Amino acid sequence: MSSISRGRGLAATMAGTAALAAVLAACTPPPSEGGGGEGGGGGEVAEGCEDYAPFIEMGDLQDTEVSVYTTITGDEATAQEASYEEYERCTGTDIVYEANDEFEAQIAVRIQSGSAPDIAYIPQPGLLQRLVKDFPDAILPASEEVAANVDEFFTEEWREYGTVDGTLYGSPLGANAKSFVWYSPSMFAEAGYEIPTTWDELIALSDRIVAEHPDTKPWCVGIASGDATGWPATDWLEDVVLRTAGPDVYDQWYTHEIPFDDPQVVEALDTAGEILRNPDYVNGGLGDVSSIATTAWDAGGFPILDGSCWMHRAANFYGVNWQQAQEGVEIAEDGDVFAFYLPGATADEKPMLGGGEFVVSFEERPEVQAFHAFLASDVWANDKAEVSNAGWVSANSGLDVELLQSPIDRLASEILASDEYTFRFDASDLMPGPVGAGSFWTGMTNWLSDPSTSSEQVLSDIEGSWPAS
Incomplete structure (x- = not known):
């Protein structure tokens, strides 16, 4: 299940996006003559389209069409489509956008049936790995232009998540910092x-x-999310594994080079439990420790607004949820709410947990490869920032962070694009589905619901669910 489809990604961006997209559409002039050029090598660049010249030069794009298939729905889909409008005007390419909540299952069906899209946004590196291995001739290796943009605008960690067996297939798209x-x-x-x-x-x-505020609690937490209940608790463990065991052990853990219940992971869960299972620490304004499992993930931080809780660990995309609790909530360093980096073991150790989507192409046609290169560029990242509301960021180092709508998104983007922080993708998104989107969720839920369940036992149970092959 993808980050977005289970509410972990760009959750429910504000309705203003749709209005902004409409304004952009109304103000966008029609394509200039020759905007897409003529001939295989591209053509004349229309006035105001200079930023799109590298893509126009990749081929004759005028009156072409590119299909895009993704998990991204709702208001965020509106922002996605709005971010292509200048590209469409300048190149003459029509981008046909299709989103589906059942993407993870349907993309394999479409590949197998010979009806793959031109472009797909893969929400998990683990899914990308499986698709490339199951359908080795379907997804194309990244073109020279795409690879050059990835190398220029993204860190090595982000490049690796789009790579399978040494070959780059997927370029990073959106991102989140957890x-x-x-x-x-x-x-x-x-x-x-x-x-x-x-x-x-x-x-x-x-x-x-x-000690100083006995009528409040330091922390408030919620992990309820329908069929996906438990995923926020997996994020807690992943963050703590990075801080107590380090990135190398984290990599060995999600790849199953060490067992799920390795002693280092047990230690990490016990460390997380010093907060999550501590009745003195949780669950401010919501109940006791067991209330964590029944509190909706998107409401888990709301007690901060009435002063009954002090801290809530959640990604930058949580920012869009504050308006649900109280209209007019200001997200700023001097506002009603803000966020700080979850610290590491030392001030110099800076692991960052996150997620995102990856763009892959299934066709070699010039218009497909040009659009893929555009999505891997700083041009698209800035186009997207201009039409997005709070909750969207990119790890693209060419992004002008001042274009982002929320200060926490600006902070997240700077961290994601920085070599100072060691980024690791959400482990549950990299693990086999029965574990990452199954026993890991339920195991963490049980661990919080039943205080008699030891860390060793819950991790051992998850280890037992790991597929044999």
């Missing part, structure tokens, strides 16, 4: 609290809140 802690800047200021820069400082801050 290693954040939401808080109330005014509450912190009034109490004299500073942002922690290490894990030990985070625990010390939690203890100080317990």
